[in-house]
Amino acid sequence: MPRPRKKGRRRELKKVPRSTATLEEFDRRSCPEGLVTRRQLRERGLCPGGHGPVAVLRCKYCAYRPDQSCNHPTRAWLYDVKNARPKRVPTLAQEWALDRAMAARSTCPQCLRRYYFCLPLRTQGCCDPCARGYEPSPDTYFASTAPVIHRLAA
Ligand SMILES: [Zn+2]
Numbered sequence: 001m002p003r004p005r006k007k008g009r010r011r012e013l014k015k016v017p018r019s020t021a022t023l024e025e026f027d028r029r030s031c032p033e034g035l036v037t038r039r040q041l042r043e044r045g046l047c048p049g050g051h052g053p054v055a056v057l058r059c060k061y062c063a064y065r066p067d068q069s070c071n072h073p074t075r076a077w078l079y080d081v082k083n084a085r086p087k088r089v090p091t092l093a094q095e096w097a098l099d100r101a102m103a104a105r106s107t108c109p110q111c112l113r114r115y116y117f118c119l120p121l122r123t124q125g126c127c128d129p130c131a132r133g134y135e136p137s138p139d140t141y142f143a144s145t146a147p148v149i150h151r152l153a154a
């Protein structure tokens with residue numbers, strides 16, 4: 001049975017009177033200097049640094065209803081710049097180091113194949129195909145790092 005539609009009633013969000021019990025709310029124009037949104041933090045290369053939001057940036061719509069709390073999805077959390085910390089950006093060297101570490105964990109020391117997954121090197125010491133003596137399926141390892149067969153130059 002279809003639900004009867006309520007006529008003449010616009011879908012309205014719950015009206016909550018503005019109070020100081022929850023986080024403080026600021027309008028876009030009167031937002032204090034030290035409070036920024038997540039996006040602004042990111043633009044400055046910062047992260048919240050483990051601290052939660054300290055205030056709410058009210059949506060544009062709520063500028064016309066200052067007595068109500070903004071509970072619209074377009075509101076934004078405001079973070080205190082003082083609590084923010086620089087975002088850790090991996091340098092190229094760090095990425096290489098990470099890749100080397102990953103390569104070490106996914107390369108079999110016996111057949112020198114580099115697999116797409118980590119190997120049980122600590123327990124088994126080599127890949128499954130080496131341990132049990134079968135040929136691995138070619139889609140489990142990088143073709144370029146397959147054992148190099150040295151051919152004599154013709
Ligand atoms: Zn709002």
Ligand SMILES: [Zn+2]
Nearest residue numbers: 108111127130
């Ligand atoms: Zn192997």
